[in-house]
């Protein structure tokens with residue numbers, strides 16, 4: 099089937115992942131129906147492609163029944179005219195540390211929103227559904243030599259330790275919805291556990307990379323949590339995270355209801371990340387440690403063998419090059 103007959107429906111389309119996916123899919127010739135309620139983004143992130151003839155965009159909320167009904171009616175119309183293959187990508191979510199700790203909103207948007215969007219995809223006889231979960235589900239089990247695998251047992255922090263787990267627990271539930279729908283033959287699809295996604299269009303100024311760049315630019319002091327001294331993370335450029343989503347979308351045999359890690363093997367100690375950014379900006383930096391985040395694993399490393407075996411995806415952008423881009427564009 100030609101790409102013109104493939105229609106991709108994207109929620110959370112103006113977020114860091116959604117906007118880059120829209121661009122990559124348009125470049126590949128797909129048609130897109132996209133929406134976002136601008137909870138954490140704005141139309142600015144897709145202004146370069148907003149007038150593209152293959153893109154229809156709506157300011158809709160995934161939890162708003164009326165708006166979702168309107169979307170469903172539109173999709174019914176578009177698919178009834180000729181044989182059009184429908185796929186869904188669900189990015190809409192309450193994602194960031196600022197909101198992590200609010201279980202009621204993470205449940206409503208991330209869990210109920212995901213499920214009703216999946217139900218819509220099934221009703222419309224869509225072929226594929228890509229569900230974005232998170233590497234946060236690994237919680238205390240986030241590290242082992244060679245990286246954690248999708249089928250490793252999970253070791254969750256509890257509510258007594260951190261409300262932040264509600265985000266991970268909700269995302270884990272969506273993985274079960276995805277698995278069940280595929281097992282019951284309702285749709286093809288998979289869940290994705292991204293590592294920390296970053297990019298030059300990062301929307302959250304308090305995230306470590308934009309925060310560090312801004313702090314160095316506005317003085318030379320960077321404040322880190324005390325646990326950051328011993329914290330290693332990997333960072334996945336959003337051009338790579340989105341190409342992974344598309345690689346899975348385009349590999350029918352991978353859409354077996356299971357979970358895929360998407361990350362890089364490039365671990366870096368957080369203070370080293372700060373020093374690396376400072377060096378790229380030709381500035382000296384003074385790091386101050388204060389405060390603490392509970393239930394935050396010291397290392398998080400994903401094993402990405404499974405997605406590399408099933409698709410031809412591999413991360414292409416090294417952290418150093420990605421940081422050059424972030425510094426240049428900031």
Ligand SMILES: NC(=O)c1ccc[n+]([C@@H]2O[C@H](COP(=O)([O-])OP(=O)(O)OC[C@H]3O[C@@H](n4cnc5c(N)ncnc54)[C@H](O)[C@@H]3O)[C@@H](O)[C@H]2O)c1
Nearest residue numbers: 110113114115135137138139159160190191230292294295
């Ligand atoms: N960024 C990361 O490091 C990371 C890591 C793991 C998983 N993820 C997952 O990847 C997906 C995409 O996240 P992102 O990094 O692009 O974050 P993002 O915050 O940039 O994008 C999420 C988008 O969803 C939108 N949204 C929120 N509530 C909505 C609602 N009720 N209706 C419609 N839209 C709504 C926001 O406005 C935003 O544009 C999410 O499901 C997230 O949980 C992200």
